[in-house]
Amino acid sequence: MVKFRTPIGARIRRKRIAAGLSQVALARMLGISASYLNLIENNKRSIGGKLLLRIGERLGIDLEHLSGESEARTIAAIGDLMAEPLMRGIEIEPQAVRDLVARFPDAGTALARLHRAYADATMEIETLRHRLKSDPLLSEMLHEILNRIAGIKSGAEILADIPDITEEERRRFITTINTEARELVPTTQSLLAYFDQTSARQRPVSPIREVDEAIIAHNNHFPELETIAEALRGEIAGTGPIAEQPLAAALERRFGIACRIGGSADPGTPELVFPDTTPRPARIFRMLRAYASHASAESLGQTMHRLELSTEEARGLALRALSSYVAGAIMMPYDAFLGMAEENRYDVELLSVLAGVSFEQAAHRLVTLRGKGREGLPFGFLRADRSGRLTKRFPLPGLTIPGFGHGCPLWPIYDAFATSGVVRQVSVFPGGGRFLLVARTVSKHAARFGQKPLTFSIMLACDVVHADRTVYGDGLDLGGAPVEVGPSCVPCPRLSCAHRQEIPA
The missing domain is CATH 1.10.10.2910 (Arc Repressor Mutant, subunit A)
Incomplete structure (x- = not known):
């Protein structure tokens, strides 16, 4: 499977040309080289933070329109779609997907919705399969239906295959067949009504x-x-x-x-x-x-x-x-908390103490600091339980996070369960995005003796270009070899990964 970059470069190029600016002129205004701007316009470099703000200001583009986050979500959904076994054998070029999403966003959204509907239908089938195996009401009705069909079949075979039975025996077998057939009708109707109710409860998309x-x-x-x-x-x-x-x-x-x-x-x-x-x-x-x-x-x-x-x-x-x-x-009032976060370089543990909140509350609040013109550092957010299942998420462009299930076993969100402190890691995703990942466990309540605490792991992620704005980037070799990670095992293209737990798509 191929991962795709957000196609905002073409949008920047179109705006630059419409403004009558050359690459050299715009690059000079932005304080970057013309060659770097060329890479951005050809979608070969991800951008964010202050550079994205400067581009928006120079070209008069709204930041929400320029960030490409909606396109990133659509591209990620198309990537998930191409990982489905149903798509095996279909090759798609990264540029084709970028062009599709950039030029025909509604078509990309339609593909994303269809994939979501397909995933929900697959989940519903699995639920029904499990219900057929474990639901006592279904088991009872199916058992009764099979027994009555067996009785009808047995009586019919005797009537057809044994010519020398008495007339009394023949009447008795016919009566038994009629009785079983009559009793079969209400049971079958009950079964159909049960599935009608199940169908009525189905939703095109799971509510959560x-x-x-x-x-x-x-x-x-x-x-x-x-x-x-x-x-x-x-x-x-x-x-x-x-x-x-x-x-x-x-x-x-x-x-x-x-x-x-x-x-x-x-x-x-x-x-x-x-x-x-x-x-x-x-x-x-x-x-x-x-x-x-x-x-x-x-x-x-x-x-x-x-x-x-x-x-x-x-x-x-x-x-x-x-x-x-x-x-x-x-x-955590917006302006006060944003100022506190900037002053303390996004030290979540310190922020939680200063604001009188939990680590998870402070981490989650950082993700909401997206006010226009006064944005905080852009973070992705994840929460996982001890089984590894992801229970909360907020992705970023280039940070591929599955919509449900488990994530990559190489994420520090899972390492955090083995320690009481903060775990940090520079990671690179298959699409080339490099992120600083920071994780720590939290307990929802203190446990008495004999009680197992309710524990989760919280992970924040930011583009590595912002890492030096945080305390978590201190002492890390941000330009060194990152840990190669993926979204989760099934869609991950790293076929030689020793930590793989699922057959790759």
Whole structure:
């Protein structure tokens, strides 16, 4: 399988020519060589950060239009499509895909949607196959149907093959066949009704993936929610820090939601009950999410509807995700947190201490710092559980991340489970993108003796050109030989990799 670069070079070239600038003139304005600009325009160099900003300013191109992130997602989806066994034997040139996405973006989007629908249908088939094996109701109905068909077949064979049976025996066999046939009808109808209900429950896209893709399409940044968060923070805490007890009192006073630690929830009472092992940042986050969902229900609903989701289940998940976004923005106000991140060179552990939040909360907030004209360092984000399954993701152009399942075993997100500290690594992906990957484990709650802690691994990724802006680039040979990684084993083209766990596509 071939990985493809984002085709933004052609867009830059067209804008440069329309502006009447030569490569030499534009390169001089940007402070780079004409040969380097030529590589960019021919999609042989990835760009980002301040250089991307300067190009946008000089050519009058909006950064969102210039970054090529939507094209990168489409190209990655086409790459996943070409990795499917169904496509074996079909060769496609990288330039052809770049041209398709650059010249006919709707066609590229159509291919991406078709692949997503195909993946969802395949998953549904696997689910039904598992259900046929393990569902007791299905097993019972199928067993009954097979038994009755066997009875009918046996009686019919006797009538057809044994000529000297008595008339009484013949009537008895005919009666048995009629009875089995009549009893077979309602069982078969029940089975058909069961599958009709299953079919009605099917969705063209899984709700979680649909919500993920919608949020990623909005660059995981919602200016209107930032405004809401700023207003709610002033309402809750003024200019001071978020304190747990006043927040709990505000929740109960305004919305009748009581908060307590320990015990079990009363189903008839609106309350938040926290296990006594829940860390303070997690308690505050949940209270803020509840406050935001009640105080800004109408605004959250408007933002959710703009995501254009297809099912009620997806819309419910989106409302929860958007409420969580507001909660994180209340805990870490945009401008203050961005300034703190820049000042401390994106040291996530230090930022979590300074902001009074968890490592995961600080890492996730960094990914949302995409405000136009005041962007933070662009990060990709991943979370994995102990089984290796990816449970949260936010990709970057060139950083190929599977939509579900497991990632590359060579990512430091998996190494982090073996240590209590931060693991960092310079990696190169099959498409040529070089990234600084930083990972650390986090525990969702403190465990009592005898309890197994709920542990995840969090990984941030940034283009290696930004690595020196972070503390994590210190002491690393950023120009040395990187670790060769892939997206996951099936689509990875590194056929000689000793860590491969799946047959390559």
